[in-house]
Amino acid sequence: MKFDMVLTTCPFCGTGCNFYLKVLGEKITDVLPCKTHPVSQGELCVLGRNAYKFIQNKNRLTKPLIKKGDDFIEVSWSEAYKQVADGLLEIKKNYGSDALGVLSSAKCTNEENYLIMKFTRGILGTNNLDHCARL
């Protein structure tokens, strides 16, 4: 059985404490503080301590969903991509780029924010791009 300790950065506030995720098999079973980190210095707050507990929650989204009437139905990735791609391109064609807007995320990584930025400006062609920095 796989056993691993993975050093990573806390997903909650902006302090940026580091901790280890303890992995047993395919399950994350604990969070352990990191002593050498200059800010957290072996401590964690109540949120950080519990940061592994939402990851494998039973309500995680596991499949793409498309709304039919009032309900969602599960679809394949290719079907979902097609619907999104067609929808975005059609709005761009009919109403122009600035009829589109994107909210990026303070939860996503730098690399993801960069790609979302590239996608919004380069492909959609709009600067209507923001995230919750103000909120």
Added chain:
Amino acid sequence: MAGLAAAFGAGAMTNSIAEIDDTDCVLVIGSNTTGQHPLVASKIIRAKEKGAKLIVIDPRKIPLTEYADLFIQVKPGTNVALINGIIHILIEKGLIDEAFIRERTEGFEELKQKVKEYPAERVTEVTGISKEVLEKAALLYGQADKAMIFYAMGITQHTTGTDNVKSVANLAMVTGNIGRPSTGVNPLRGQNNVQGACDMGALPNVLTGYQPVSDPGARSLFREKWNLSLPDTPGLTLVEMMDSAREGSLKGMLVVGENPMMSDPDTQHVKESLEALDLLVVQDIFLTETAKLAHVVLPASSFAEKEGTFTNTDRRVQRVRKAIDPIGQSKPDWQIISELAREMGFTGFDFDSPEEIMKEISSVTSPYAGITYERLDKGEVLHWPCPDENHPGTPFLHEKEFPRGKGKFFALDYIPPDELPDSEYPYILSTGRIPFHFHGGSMTRKIDVLNQEVPTGYVNIHPEDAKKLGVAKKEWLKVSSRRGEISIQANISTEVKPGIVFIPMHFSECAVNTLTNRKFDAIAKIPGFKVCAVNIKKQDRKIQGSFQ
């Protein structure tokens, strides 16, 4: 950040968290630090134990006040008047750094004239703070050799938020508390990667590293790298997008890992806006309140299922590492965006790993030019700017000069909050977070131990007001504003002053943003979450459950 960018030319924490250890004075304004940044708070408390002075300015008697040498329980929305008053005293008492002002700043004469209009008598009238307390604050901060200011949404989430930030920048510069270790003006960011999202240009007006979209040179750098052309006029902010969606000019939105139905002001308005869209696509790890309104929902992977980096509040770039495979068919957001771009027929998104993406980021972003996975994985502590691979990073900014050249003082007038209490809505509502939950609650409300601590929302109300309303702890109240109303249980607390109530933002069953005001600061476009007028009535409803 707009306030700091105007004063210094860069909007980020000027100093790093580790520098708290050696400071002589900490001034905390509008940050409930023990609750929102607990590990920063423990550093502040340790510095205090070693002899540093601590000043706390807040409308609420937050836990950090127990350690403070001076607690200033300011009336919400009156920070500019308060700080003008303190600067007035600093000048009178000769506690300013004249050499620093002469060599490093501009606009001091205008500031000096302006603060003359803020003698203690007037400041007391506006803020409710006595002359003695103002003088003590000026002495504690002004006599320290090295003083650090920390602030958070408590001063930015106002209709005058940009002025509040410029005010604290004035205070730091007038005393020369910037450009040295253990000093500075330090906004504590509330989300793990809000700094990074800004650095990466997830904003309507800038590309990565704050290069303006209106700058032809910046655009051509990206055009050459991407082989795609870029729009040149700044776009809409989040709150403006909601307005445009509602009036019909914005037709489609892609929302990645955000939950505006919980985190934006005036929930009813947000709902109507999102429902008016022809296409709403949401990428998230849970079916959030916002995702429920989407036409298409794409399942994303959490931080534990991917590689990458976050940039924390003190500009330090840190690694995120994959611990387990993506749950179900979920995918990391970088992969979803890459595949979607390819589906739309575009090239330039053929990345095999986040490390490859970081290489592209470094090539177009000078503050990140020296940041590599190799260095981070060796354990190097890298705060940007880090302009090349041999550069050690920059824990504190503005040592020799400011990005804009000289630091700029702003002569500011006190402007009352947009919405003040009146006979119809006689209470001031302030919103925020509590230690046991996070933001819109989509992650933390799925964690049992946290729900056991605080299972639902409540309104903090002063004992005098509770008596007036005839309400006891846990009894139900109807809180209403010009936007909407919620039912919520009372918590009698002296943390707030009479006439002021506080409601945490994490609970969708009593979502406080149903009440808040969309009206935003003219420059930073941050809504005034910290001050809006409400009415409170007792409700006849059975008490069930508890919150504490």
